[in-house]
Amino acid sequence: MLGQVLKPSKQFSFVGYWKKVTLMLWAVTLVCFYFADTEIIALDPWSELLLIGQGFIAPDFFATEYLLQALWQTVSFALLGILIALILGAPLALVYHKPYVAAFCAFIRSIHEIFWALLFLQIFGLSPLTGILAIALPFAATFARVFSDILQQSPITTLQTLPHGTDRVSRYLYGRLAHVLVSVRAYVRYRFECALRSSAVLGFVGMPTLGFYLETAFRQGHYHQGAALLMLFIALIGTIPYWCRLKLLPFYFILAIWALPEIPNIDGALIWRFLSQDILPPMFQNQTFQSHGLQSSGMSGAEILSQFGDWLISLLSEQALPGIIATLLLAVAALGMSHIFALVASAISDKRLSGGVIAQTNRFLLLILRSVPEYIFAFVFMLLLGPSMLPAILALAIHNGALIAYLTVRHADNVAVSAHFNHKIDGYGYEVLPAIYPNMMALLFYRFEVILRETAILGMLGIATLGFYIDSNFAEIRFNGALVLMFVTALLNIAVDILSRRVLYSKNKGQLACAH
Secondary structure, X not given: OHHHHHOHHXXXXXXXXXXXXXXXXXXXXXXXXXHOOOOOOOOOHHHHHHHHHHHHHOOOOOOOOOHHHHHXXXXXXXXXXXXXXXXXXXXXXXXOOOHHHHHHHHHHHOOOHHHHHHHHHHHHOOOXXXXXXXXXXXXXXXXXXXXXXXXXXXXXXXXXXXOOOOOHHHHHHHHHHHHHHHHHHHHHHHHHHHHHHHHHHHHHHOOOOHHXXXXXXXXXXXXXXXXXXXXHHHHHHHOHHHHOOHHHHHHHHHHHHHOOOOOOOOOHHHHHHHHHHHOOXXXXXXXXXXXXXXXXXXXXXXXXXXXXXXXXXXXXXXXXXXHHHHHHHHHHHHHHHHHHHHHHHHHHOOHHHHOHHHHHHXXXXXXXXXXXXXXXXXXXXXXXXXXXXXXXXHHHHHHHHHHHHHHXXXXXXXXXXXXXXXXOHHHHHHHHHHHHHHHHHHHHHHHHHHHHHHHHHHHHHOOOOHHXXXXXXXXXXXXXXXXXXXXXXXXXXXXXXXXXXXXXXXXXXXXXXXXX
């Protein structure tokens, strides 16, 4: 009898699955935050903050020369990058189920756009091709993965109703694509917003986009000018539904191609030297020269392999390993803070809990925070707090937390509550939060991969992540070392993506919404 009473209770855990995941996330976040370098070094941050605030109170929209040109170049790079990404990514989605295609796409999208730009800079220089291809390649790999997931969700019953003998193209268009066209268009629109942010950030490596003028303004202390540029960029993203209409896209593409800067002449010999010599480890460069009769290395094959092993071990131990540790510390700390930010911000943005005025104000604030690239946030925080991991953690947490909260609130608006809902925090926690929390966590762990990628590029601001070592190798014309570290970065992102998926789907497979 006692066994019959106790048996049903074994079906319920003392602590729920998502509570365990949340508590584990917060514990790991505290550990990473403890070991991270979060020291505030700035001598007088409040004075700098006051100057920045004055800049936003009285922005100077006419100080930047070629302002309209920079805005349009930002849009042009994003438009053309998305177009090429769709041309490449859509066909790959049809064969994404093949392991080698999925592995190739995972590797390509794991490397941030700014690293692709640094690589293409060595081949094409400050050419429009550098910026467009830097956006197109990782976005194409992302489109392939997401479109494949979306197509798998389309029903197959329509295929059975098509007339006998219908060709494969028609069966695909009417039997599969027609069901998911709305989801595909929504995702393309979201990726275009991401492309605008990436296009702006490419200005930090010299491309003629808005980021170039933003960095110059903030670095020189011209906050009135920098505030105006940032406001224009936020307005550009916030008004996408109004100016980026489907009917206008052909006109935009033609105008984008026409308005591109002049493409400089490309020296084929320099490209061949870069691909056949510069990216190879030093000992193999000598061997290649020897095979062309230009010089003799005088070393045997065993000696060359021994030198290669020493070079690789030194690179991995002195740069890759400390870079990985710093990257993970920074990424996990930012992930936990993003979760807390999203949890609080989504509750404040719920009209049933905080009222219409407060909710709408907070939603507008979320729009602003998610529109500003993390790189710009980190740059401003570094001016205020000094060069440590703290500015990067705050930048990543604010941007990603705002984005997760924004998407979570849209989901919460569709959650029906009972007639007994009391419009207080306990009612919200009892009826609304359990319904939206799994999807919030899915978004959070999907953003973990994005945070890791963004963490790497923040190394260009001097934070000793993998991106710091990659940028240093490019600056010192050691392209071979940069490529090895980019490969390590890609493997780290793939490993984190696999781990995130296991955490998300180990409990209840199929119950989570698509988090892309």
